[in-house]
Amino acid sequence: MPRPIIAPSVLASDFANLQREITMLNESEAHWIHVDIMDGMFVPNISMGLPVVEAIHRHAAKPLDVHLMIVQPERYVEAFRAAGAANISVHVEACPHLHRNLQQIKALGCRAGVAINPHTPVQGLADVIGDIDLVCVMSVNPGFGGQKFIEHTYRKVQMLKQLIVDAGASTLIEIDGGVNLQNARRLLDAGADVLVAGSFVFQAPDPKAVIRDLAAV
Protein backbone atom coordinates (compact mmCIF):
# COMPACT_ATOMS: atom_id res chain seq x y z
CA MET A 1 0.00 0.00 0.00
CA PRO A 2 1.62 3.35 -1.04
CA ARG A 3 2.23 5.78 1.79
CA PRO A 4 0.15 8.99 1.86
CA ILE A 5 1.57 12.39 1.08
CA ILE A 6 1.23 14.54 4.21
CA ALA A 7 0.68 18.27 3.74
CA PRO A 8 0.34 20.20 7.03
CA SER A 9 -1.68 23.39 6.61
CA VAL A 10 0.16 26.43 7.97
CA LEU A 11 -3.16 28.22 8.46
CA ALA A 12 -3.20 26.63 11.92
CA SER A 13 0.41 27.52 12.70
CA ASP A 14 1.68 30.33 14.91
CA PHE A 15 2.05 33.20 12.41
CA ALA A 16 4.10 35.18 14.91
CA ASN A 17 6.68 32.38 14.79
CA LEU A 18 6.33 31.31 11.19
CA GLN A 19 10.03 30.65 10.63
CA ARG A 20 10.10 28.30 13.64
CA GLU A 21 6.99 26.51 12.33
CA ILE A 22 8.52 26.06 8.86
CA THR A 23 11.74 24.74 10.40
CA MET A 24 9.65 22.21 12.35
CA LEU A 25 7.97 21.11 9.08
CA ASN A 26 11.37 20.87 7.36
CA GLU A 27 12.55 18.53 10.11
CA SER A 28 9.33 16.50 10.09
CA GLU A 29 8.13 13.72 7.80
CA ALA A 30 5.78 16.11 5.99
CA HIS A 31 6.06 15.94 2.22
CA TRP A 32 4.41 19.21 1.19
CA ILE A 33 3.53 22.43 2.99
CA HIS A 34 -0.10 23.43 2.41
CA VAL A 35 -0.73 27.18 2.15
CA ASP A 36 -4.28 28.55 2.23
CA ILE A 37 -4.97 31.82 0.42
CA MET A 38 -8.32 33.45 1.27
CA ASP A 39 -9.61 36.70 -0.20
CA GLY A 40 -12.69 37.54 1.87
CA MET A 41 -14.77 37.18 -1.31
CA PHE A 42 -14.76 33.54 -2.36
CA VAL A 43 -14.66 32.62 1.32
CA PRO A 44 -15.68 34.78 4.30
CA ASN A 45 -12.16 35.06 5.67
CA ILE A 46 -8.81 36.62 4.76
CA SER A 47 -5.64 34.67 5.47
CA MET A 48 -2.32 35.64 3.88
CA GLY A 49 -0.98 36.96 0.61
CA LEU A 50 2.03 36.90 -1.66
CA PRO A 51 4.69 38.35 0.70
CA VAL A 52 3.93 35.68 3.29
CA VAL A 53 4.09 32.90 0.69
CA GLU A 54 7.45 34.28 -0.47
CA ALA A 55 8.70 34.29 3.13
CA ILE A 56 7.54 30.70 3.67
CA HIS A 57 9.23 29.67 0.44
CA ARG A 58 12.54 31.22 1.54
CA HIS A 59 12.65 28.91 4.55
CA ALA A 60 10.80 25.84 3.27
CA ALA A 61 12.71 22.75 2.20
CA LYS A 62 9.51 21.15 0.88
CA PRO A 63 7.18 21.96 -2.03
CA LEU A 64 4.49 24.55 -1.37
CA ASP A 65 0.98 23.29 -2.07
CA VAL A 66 -0.96 26.52 -2.59
CA HIS A 67 -4.77 26.43 -2.30
CA LEU A 68 -6.34 29.54 -3.79
CA MET A 69 -9.71 30.27 -2.20
CA ILE A 70 -10.10 33.42 -4.27
CA VAL A 71 -12.32 34.75 -7.04
CA GLN A 72 -10.80 35.06 -10.52
CA PRO A 73 -7.70 33.06 -9.54
CA GLU A 74 -6.25 33.40 -13.06
CA ARG A 75 -5.24 36.97 -12.12
CA TYR A 76 -2.82 35.71 -9.45
CA VAL A 77 -1.60 32.30 -10.62
CA GLU A 78 1.59 33.68 -12.14
CA ALA A 79 2.38 35.72 -9.03
CA PHE A 80 1.93 32.72 -6.74
CA ARG A 81 4.21 30.70 -9.00
CA ALA A 82 6.81 33.45 -8.71
CA ALA A 83 6.34 33.45 -4.93
CA GLY A 84 7.32 29.78 -4.81
CA ALA A 85 4.23 27.62 -5.33
CA ALA A 86 4.93 24.11 -6.64
CA ASN A 87 1.25 23.11 -6.75
CA ILE A 88 -1.56 25.56 -7.40
CA SER A 89 -5.18 24.61 -6.81
CA VAL A 90 -8.05 26.78 -7.96
CA HIS A 91 -11.68 26.26 -7.00
CA VAL A 92 -13.94 24.81 -9.67
CA GLU A 93 -16.71 27.05 -8.30
CA ALA A 94 -14.54 30.13 -9.06
CA CYS A 95 -13.55 29.08 -12.59
CA PRO A 96 -16.01 29.35 -15.49
CA HIS A 97 -13.04 28.53 -17.77
CA LEU A 98 -11.48 25.75 -15.76
CA HIS A 99 -9.75 24.05 -18.69
CA ARG A 100 -8.00 27.29 -19.60
CA ASN A 101 -7.00 27.87 -15.95
CA LEU A 102 -5.46 24.39 -15.74
CA GLN A 103 -3.41 25.01 -18.89
CA GLN A 104 -2.26 28.33 -17.44
CA ILE A 105 -1.02 26.64 -14.25
CA LYS A 106 0.72 23.82 -16.14
CA ALA A 107 2.42 26.25 -18.50
CA LEU A 108 4.09 27.76 -15.44
CA GLY A 109 5.52 24.37 -14.52
CA CYS A 110 3.26 23.79 -11.51
CA ARG A 111 1.09 20.83 -10.61
CA ALA A 112 -2.43 21.90 -11.58
CA GLY A 113 -5.00 21.35 -8.85
CA VAL A 114 -8.75 21.78 -8.62
CA ALA A 115 -10.46 22.21 -5.26
CA ILE A 116 -14.12 21.28 -4.87
CA ASN A 117 -16.49 22.41 -2.17
CA PRO A 118 -18.52 19.90 -0.15
CA HIS A 119 -21.70 20.56 -2.19
CA THR A 120 -20.02 20.25 -5.61
CA PRO A 121 -20.47 16.88 -7.34
CA VAL A 122 -17.28 15.22 -8.59
CA GLN A 123 -18.99 14.34 -11.88
CA GLY A 124 -18.51 17.95 -13.02
CA LEU A 125 -14.78 17.21 -13.34
CA ALA A 126 -15.24 14.26 -15.71
CA ASP A 127 -14.40 16.10 -18.93
CA VAL A 128 -11.17 17.60 -17.58
CA ILE A 129 -9.97 14.89 -15.21
CA GLY A 130 -7.06 13.99 -17.52
CA ASP A 131 -5.85 17.58 -17.25
CA ILE A 132 -5.92 17.71 -13.45
CA ASP A 133 -2.85 16.68 -11.45
CA LEU A 134 -4.54 17.03 -8.08
CA VAL A 135 -8.15 17.27 -6.86
CA CYS A 136 -8.44 18.90 -3.45
CA VAL A 137 -11.66 17.53 -1.95
CA MET A 138 -12.89 19.94 0.69
CA SER A 139 -14.10 17.93 3.67
CA VAL A 140 -15.22 21.14 5.43
CA ASN A 141 -16.65 24.35 3.99
CA PRO A 142 -13.59 26.37 3.01
CA GLY A 143 -12.61 29.49 4.89
CA PHE A 144 -11.64 28.33 8.36
CA GLY A 145 -9.46 25.79 10.07
CA GLY A 146 -10.62 23.64 12.95
CA GLN A 147 -13.99 22.59 11.55
CA LYS A 148 -15.69 19.21 11.82
CA PHE A 149 -15.01 16.70 9.06
CA ILE A 150 -18.03 16.11 6.76
CA GLU A 151 -18.81 12.39 6.66
CA HIS A 152 -20.12 12.42 3.07
CA THR A 153 -16.48 12.90 2.00
CA TYR A 154 -15.75 9.15 2.07
CA ARG A 155 -18.43 8.47 -0.54
CA LYS A 156 -17.25 11.42 -2.60
CA VAL A 157 -13.66 10.20 -2.61
CA GLN A 158 -14.80 6.74 -3.76
CA MET A 159 -16.76 8.28 -6.65
CA LEU A 160 -13.84 10.51 -7.61
CA LYS A 161 -11.41 7.59 -7.50
CA GLN A 162 -13.69 5.63 -9.83
CA LEU A 163 -13.89 8.57 -12.21
CA ILE A 164 -10.07 8.82 -12.27
CA VAL A 165 -9.62 5.08 -12.83
CA ASP A 166 -12.26 5.02 -15.59
CA ALA A 167 -10.48 7.88 -17.37
CA GLY A 168 -7.08 6.18 -17.03
CA ALA A 169 -5.81 9.35 -15.34
CA SER A 170 -3.14 9.64 -12.65
CA THR A 171 -4.78 12.50 -10.71
CA LEU A 172 -3.97 12.62 -7.01
CA ILE A 173 -6.81 12.98 -4.50
CA GLU A 174 -6.15 15.36 -1.61
CA ILE A 175 -8.41 15.71 1.42
CA ASP A 176 -8.60 19.06 3.15
CA GLY A 177 -10.43 19.83 6.38
CA GLY A 178 -10.88 18.06 9.70
CA VAL A 179 -8.34 15.36 8.88
CA ASN A 180 -7.05 13.42 11.89
CA LEU A 181 -5.95 9.94 12.94
CA GLN A 182 -9.59 8.87 13.32
CA ASN A 183 -10.51 9.38 9.66
CA ALA A 184 -7.15 9.10 7.85
CA ARG A 185 -7.16 5.32 7.26
CA ARG A 186 -10.73 5.32 5.93
CA LEU A 187 -9.91 8.20 3.59
CA LEU A 188 -6.88 6.37 2.20
CA ASP A 189 -8.94 3.20 1.74
CA ALA A 190 -11.52 5.26 -0.19
CA GLY A 191 -8.80 6.43 -2.58
CA ALA A 192 -7.11 9.47 -1.05
CA ASP A 193 -3.42 10.09 -1.76
CA VAL A 194 -2.74 13.35 0.08
CA LEU A 195 -3.83 14.36 3.59
CA VAL A 196 -3.91 18.03 4.56
CA ALA A 197 -4.04 18.60 8.31
CA GLY A 198 -4.02 21.94 10.09
CA SER A 199 -5.23 22.07 13.67
CA PHE A 200 -4.63 18.37 14.24
CA VAL A 201 -0.92 18.96 13.61
CA PHE A 202 -0.31 22.43 15.00
CA GLN A 203 -2.45 22.14 18.14
CA ALA A 204 -0.76 18.91 19.13
CA PRO A 205 1.86 19.00 21.89
CA ASP A 206 4.27 17.24 19.50
CA PRO A 207 3.43 18.20 15.88
CA LYS A 208 6.29 16.16 14.41
CA ALA A 209 4.98 13.02 16.11
CA VAL A 210 1.49 13.67 14.73
CA ILE A 211 2.90 14.11 11.22
CA ARG A 212 4.84 10.88 11.62
CA ASP A 213 1.70 9.05 12.80
CA LEU A 214 -0.33 10.37 9.84
CA ALA A 215 2.40 9.32 7.42
CA ALA A 216 2.38 5.82 8.90
CA VAL A 217 -1.41 5.30 8.89
Ligand SMILES: O=C(CO)[C@@H](O)[C@H](O)COP(=O)(O)O
Ligand atom coordinates in the same frame (compact mmCIF):
# COMPACT_ATOMS: atom_id res chain seq x y z
O1 LIG B 1 -8.56 25.10 3.36
C1 LIG B 1 -8.73 24.94 4.52
C2 LIG B 1 -9.82 25.67 5.24
O2 LIG B 1 -10.48 26.45 4.32
C3 LIG B 1 -7.90 23.96 5.25
O3 LIG B 1 -6.62 23.78 4.63
C4 LIG B 1 -7.73 24.10 6.69
O4 LIG B 1 -6.62 24.90 6.99
C5 LIG B 1 -7.54 22.75 7.30
O5 LIG B 1 -7.49 22.93 8.65
P1 LIG B 1 -8.02 21.85 9.68
O6 LIG B 1 -9.45 21.55 9.32
O7 LIG B 1 -7.14 20.64 9.47
O8 LIG B 1 -7.84 22.53 10.98
